[in-house]
Amino acid sequence: MQFVKLFLAFSIIGLFAFGGGYSALSIMEDLIVKRFNFLTISDFWKIVGIAQITPGPIALNIATFVGAQMGKIPGAIVATFSVIIFPTLLSFFLIILYKKTSKNGIIKGVFESFQNMIPVLIVLSCISLFLNLVVDIKSLLILVLAFLLIFLFPKFSILLKIIISGFISVLLYLFVFK
Amino acid sequence: MVAVMQQNFVERKKYLELSKFTQLLGSAQILPGPIALTSSVFLGNEIAGFLGAVIGILGTTLPPFFAIYLVYLFISLLDSKIVDYFMVGVKAATIAAIFQFLIKLLKIKRYDLLSYLLLGIFIILGFLLKISPIIILLVGSFIFFIFNFIKNKYF
Numbered sequence: 001m002q003f004v005k006l007f008l009a010f011s012i013i014g015l016f017a018f019g020g021g022y023s024a025l026s027i028m029e030d031l032i033v034k035r036f037n038f039l040t041i042s043d044f045w046k047i048v049g050i051a052q053i054t055p056g057p058i059a060l061n062i063a064t065f066v067g068a069q070m071g072k073i074p075g076a077i078v079a080t081f082s083v084i085i086f087p088t089l090l091s092f093f094l095i096i097l098y099k100k101t102s103k104n105g106i107i108k109g110v111f112e113s114f115q116n117m118i119p120v121l122i123v124l125s126c127i128s129l130f131l132n133l134v135v136d137i138k139s140l141l142i143l144v145l146a147f148l149l150i151f152l153f154p155k156f157s158i159l160l161k162i163i164i165s166g167f168i169s170v171l172l173y174l175f176v177f178k
Numbered sequence: 179m180v181a182v183m184q185q186n187f188v189e190r191k192k193y194l195e196l197s198k199f200t201q202l203l204g205s206a207q208i209l210p211g212p213i214a215l216t217s218s219v220f221l222g223n224e225i226a227g228f229l230g231a232v233i234g235i236l237g238t239t240l241p242p243f244f245a246i247y248l249v250y251l252f253i254s255l256l257d258s259k260i261v262d263y264f265m266v267g268v269k270a271a272t273i274a275a276i277f278q279f280l281i282k283l284l285k286i287k288r289y290d291l292l293s294y295l296l297l298g299i300f301i302i303l304g305f306l307l308k309i310s311p312i313i314i315l316l317v318g319s320f321i322f323f324i325f326n327f328i329k330n331k332y333f
Binding site: 012014015016017018019020021022026027029030045046048049050052053054055056058059060061064068069073076077080083084086087088090091092095098108109110111112114115116117118119120122123124125126127129130132133138139142143145147149150151158161162164165166167168169172173174 | 179205206207208209210211212213214215216219220223231235238239241242243245246247249250253260263264265266267268269270271272273274275276277278279280283284287289293297300301304305310311312314315318319320322323326327
């Protein structure tokens with residue numbers, strides 16, 4: 001039963017995961033936390049954090065992690081497989097379609113309309129994460145520091161900055177915050 | 179990941195031309211799913227047919243799978259408080275990174291005023307009315323599709 005739920009949840013996520021990881025977060029939160037209750041919202045955002053700093057696309061990593069949480073190795077396999085099934089099928093579909101150029105315009109148009117909505121999903125994910133993160137003045141301060149870190153050092157990789165932000169946070173909590 | 183693919187497939191191993199790579203990347207971008215995955219299907223297929231695509235999928239999916247599973251096994255062993263403190267920083271940086279990505283996206287994809295208005299409305303609907311993001315995505319995409327259709331973008 002768990003595996004059927006994992007398959008349903010993650011295949012839907014894969015189907016609507018337009019525009020890369022960040023916009024998919026919104027859809028993932030809706031399905032993983034609200035619809036299927038795999039995780040609490042707090043745990044979900046923790047896993048998002050972990051998925052950020054581990055190799056691989058964030059959507060894949062979240063799927064693997066949630067799958068592992070719900071059903072160990074078989075769960076991880078089901079979830080990972082489910083999240084890639086639609087993108088893969090659609091990719092092959094588009095490859096085959098390329099030979100029939102006349103149909104390209106409309107179908108591409110459909111997908112591009114989805115692209116237009118990406119900023120909406122990104123903003124919604126951002127708001128949700130913000131509400132989960134900023135609960136007191138300490139977390140607000142860390143958020144401000146994180147923004148400075150990300151924007152003042154464009155030359156460094158985002159991954160590095162995220163990890164450094166984590167370490168700064170640990171140091172602040174251990175030695176500065178009372 | 180895409181940059182690494184470009185470096186290796188186009189520049190080093192010369193499997194395909196940059197123009198072809200960019201074209202395939204464009205197709206990969208419009209599909210749902212991680213771009214690393216969709217582009218590996220297209221690139222794999224271009225370089226070595228169906229088998230190439232399959233191998234591309236496995237190559238993109240398996241290493242992170244094992245890495246994540248290891249992390250899953252070990253994460254419970256770490257001291258929970260330290261992990262929590264670390265996560266605050268990670269989440270904070272994630273918000274900043276998302277914001278940065280959003281700014282980049284808005285610069286590339288030049289929306290006109292009406293589009294911004296639509297986006298704003300959808301954000302408010304999604305946030306205040308707590309409508310499912312999937313519904314918003316479907317309805318919004320449909321509206322943009324009609325919008326673009328009227329502007330005769332498809333002819």
